[in-house]
Amino acid sequence: MAHHVSTKGTSIFVNGLVCKDPKLAQADDFFFTGLDKPGNTSNPVGSKVTAVNVAQIPGLNTLGISIARVDYAPYGINPPHTHPRATEILTVLEGTLYVGFITSNPENRLITKVLQKGDVFVFPQGLIHFQRNAGYGKAVAIAALSSQNPGVITIANAVFGSNPPISDDVLAKAFQVDKNMVDRIQAQF
Structure with missing residues (x-):
């Protein structure tokens, strides 16, 4: 930051976030409680x-x-x-x-x-x-x-809770379990 x-009318993005003009920075821009x-x-x-x-x-x-x-x-x-x-x-x-x-x-x-x-x-x-x-x-x-x-990528959430879901064929083969087990686990997420 x-x-x-x-510049006037233009925002500069760094790391996908708008950077504030340093002259406008406030203490709260650097604070968490x-x-x-x-x-x-x-x-x-x-x-x-x-x-x-x-x-x-x-x-x-x-x-x-x-x-x-x-x-x-x-x-x-x-x-x-x-x-x-x-x-x-x-x-x-x-x-x-x-x-x-x-x-x-x-x-x-x-x-x-x-x-x-x-x-x-x-x-x-x-x-x-x-x-x-x-x-x-x-x-x-x-x-x-x-x-x-x-x-952060939480492994179980990412693999079993993706949107849309990963095919149960793919997960059954990857985890060496049957499709019913995959469906039961996906239902938790």
């Missing part, structure tokens, strides 16, 4: 991600960073997902998390660790990763990401 100006508030984890996966990226703070555009708070119910998960445009570094603030990522094909090696309060773990850009609350109480983590717009 700071390096881009708009509420990351201290727990997210609602009463959902099927038992977690809530509160993202703070360029959608919440316009001043992040072009700066290459963002942050998120992740709340976990007991045994809740942040399901397998990937960030196509960012590496993530996760810090546990409260609780115990079992975390992991999968290396790329053909190895598809699972790399995992149990994290305690104060522990930090890195998920490389583009790799599928997850977290699970391993404890009895709630857990909270802060994720910093190396993009102002990291994106």
